[in-house]
Amino acid sequence: MRPAQAIHNWQMDQKADVNQPEPKPQYVSAFRAMSGYIRPHLWGFTLVLCCTIIAILSDLLQPYLMKIAIDDNLMAGKNDFSALLIICFVYLGLSLSSFVFSYIQNNVLQGIGQSIVSRIRKQLFGHIMKQSMGYFDRTSSGSLITHVSSDTEALNQFFNQVLLSLFRDGLTLVLIFVMMFRLDATLALYCLILMPIIAVIAIAFRSFMRTTYQLARTRLSRMVAFVAENLSGMHLIQVFHQQKEQEKQFNERNKLYFQANLREIRTNVLFGRTFDILSNLSVACITWIGGSAVLGHHLEFGVLYAFITYIRQFFQPINTITQQWNTLQSATVAITRIWTIFATKPDIEDRVEGQDDVAAASESGKKKANGLRQMTLATARGQEAVDEENGLVLGDVKGDIAFEHISFSYEEGIPIIRELDLHISPGELIGVVGTTGAGKSSLISLLCRFYDVQEGSIRIDGTDVRDIPQATLHRLVGLVQQEPYLYSGSIIDNVRMFDETITREEVIAACEFVGADAIVQKLPEGYDTKLSERGSGLSAGERQLISFARIIVFKPKVLILDEASANLDSQTEQLIQNALNVVSQQRTTIVIAHRLSTIMQADRIIVMSRGQIVEQGNHHELIELGGQYRELYEHSQGQIAG
Structure with a gap:
């Protein structure tokens, strides 16, 4: 996507953000899909569960030991120092046991969580890479970056924090009730009155908190996407002095995200403080009821002490779970968004027998x-x-290409190519010219099968490209674009595209073949020079020469140049023209050109207008024809003369 188009799209998104509601996520199906990743780690989760139970029991038995010490020793008037010493040693042992098993529980669970998240992140990136070009036209790169980074990190926090809390704190609540009923059933029943109150508060806040958190996540995603798109088009923003306008739009998104965060914080504080008040009221009630029973000699003091301790421990896991509510909401939204991507099928897929x-x-x-x-x-x-x-x-494979009565449109009702017929013989050099919007690049996208035709077929050596696996098709068809993309890495890696099966000697030979060797040798470390992102350390012409070297290395049978010399000066264009003469030998070559000088020597020139071929022939034939090509030629000559 070009920067200008990207900026325009996100300006439109700003208006759409306010009016368009979020689609309702399918939480159940997303968590069901997660079970497939959890299943291989069942033994690990079993170990975590066992360690959790032992750690919790070690904590909960401590107040019971204090009850024994108070009722059976201190309140009974015994001076059994050895019994108290034993209780102290058991108390210390329980503390050490809680520490050791909590440590094991945390490490095992963290290892499982990291393994699952790493696997999901790997599969998510691979799934995105398999999507068709139409998907990337519809989806902003910023949103995808958010999914791969922020959403998987939210999933990581789910395993690191939420799942651990559910294991530990959930079991703690259950075992606390067991211990309280073991001590005194009447007081335990009074405590059960708290459960409906807690449930009502949780239900009341749950829906509101989910909506609040989802709003914050959505606004964060849109802000990140806006920043990513603006950074990619920064040169355009600066050239047209759009800094203030883009800053204004960023501030609007930032303000919306700020407001959503404040709303989330207010909700969390209100939820948390509600439980604090409930906890204090519960302790006061138990103290009053239990104290009355102790004074009436119906309850032992040690039992009351243990009950008060358990009540405080009862609200501690509830508060912890409350604090993890945001992370749970984050994970819920993230899982849904990730599985929404996983559910997206590529528009273009390899055919399989039986279809x-x-x-x-x-x-x-x-x-x-x-x-x-x-x-x-x-x-x-x-x-x-x-x-x-x-x-x-x-x-x-000879490279015989046939466009057979094809029609294509990106949007229904807006045809781009209409009933086009074209046959290209093996080894033929074809030039394609026409005004902007004539369908030149769309024609190439169809040949590379970035999109599929709606009518007709495209064949290579008689085989429909839809019957050819995409990996094979892209090996047969080499594409050099107007802006060749270079990755962060060495010259060697950029030529062979990180394919270790291609030797260093083959890369150097390819660079020598297209005339790039002299340029590479001038670099500080030659072929081992590390390029920055997009190869910004090289000129446009040097990047193009490296892209031509790629063609030599991968040896495609069909070569496509999509306006590869549009942004080059005349001297660099001559270097590219020489490289083109070299790489086009014994290959079917299609050159889309704005500069007619690059295709004047072509075997045949195709002139397109409104998705149809209006003229074809060599340069001299088209000049004599006196049609659109001649107008384009005279216009280009006039520009040169001017």
């Missing part, structure tokens, strides 16, 4: 497609790629 469209394909097309699948697997293994049934070798 209706494959069944309708010709038998010969199926055989060729199967052969190409085998070639892909063999090529990936570094073997000679051969179709066992037809004896087809990868090197035998």
Whole structure:
């Protein structure tokens, strides 16, 4: 997506944010999907559960020991120092036991959580990478960054904090009731009165807190997406002096996020303090009821002491769970958002036998497609790629291309290409020209199968591109774009695209072949020079030469140049033209050009207008025809002369 388009899209999003409600997430299905990741760690969770029970019992038996010391020794008037010493040692042992098993519980659970989150993050990134180009046109990069980073981090906190709290604090509540009923059933029943009150408060706050937290997460996501889009288009913002306008829009998003955070904080404080008041009132009531029973000699003082201790311990896990409510809401929203991405199917998928469209394909097309699948697997293994049934070798793919009566539109009712027919012979160099919006780049996107045609078919050597696995198709078709993308890494890695099966010698030979070797040798560390993001340390022409070296290394049968020289000066353009002459040898080559000088020597030039071919022929034939190509040529000559 170009920066100008990105900025425009997010300006429209600002208006949409206010009016469009959030889709209702499917929490149940998302958590059900999580069970598939939890299942392999059942033994680990069993160990965590056992350690948790031992740690909790170690804590809860301590007040009971104090009850024994008070009632059986101090209040009974005994001076049994040895019994008290034993109780002290047991108390110390329980404290150490609580520490050791809590330590084991935490470490095991953290290890399981990190393993699950790492697996989900890996699969999420891989799933995003498999999406079709249309998905990235519809979805902002900032939102995807938020999903891969913030949402998976929220999931990490779920295992680190929420799940641990549910294990430990949930069991603590259950065992506290067991201990209280063991001490005195009457006082325990009085304590049960608290449960409906707690349930009413929790239910009252639950829905409101979920809405509040989801609002904050959504506004954070939109703010991050806005920042990411603006950073990618910063040069455009500065050129058109849009800093104040973009800062204004950022401040609006930041203010909305700030307000959502304040609302969330107020809700949390109100929820937490409500439980604090309830806790203090409960202690006062138990003290009054229990104290009356002690004075009436119906209850032992040690039992009352233990009860007060358990009541305080009862509200401590509730407060802890309350504090983790935000994290639970965060994890709930994050899981739903992550699984929404997982549920997104690529618009473009490889056909498999048994589908209706494959069944309708010709038998010969199926055989060729199967052969190409085998070639892909063999090529990936570094073997000679051969179709066992037809004896087809990868090197035998000639590059015959046929666009057969194709029609295509990005949006229904707005056709981009209309009933286009075009045949390109193997090894032919084709130039494609036309005004902006004529459908030139769309034609190339269809050949690379970034999108599928709505009508007609595109065939390579007689095989429909929809019958060719995408990995094979992208190996057969090499694309050099107007802005070649270079990754952070060395020149070597950028040429071979981090494919270790391609040797250093092959990379150097490819650079020498296209004329990039002299440029690389001038760099501080030659081929080992580390490039910054997008290769900003190199000029546009140098980046293009490296992209041509990629073509030589990967040896595609079809080469596409999408306005590859549009932003170059005349001297650099000549270098690119020389490289093009080299890499186009024995390849079917399609060049989309704004500068007609780059395609004047083409075998055939296609002139497109409104999604159709209006003229075709070589340069001299089109000049003599006196149509649109001649107008474009004369216009370009006038620009040069001017």
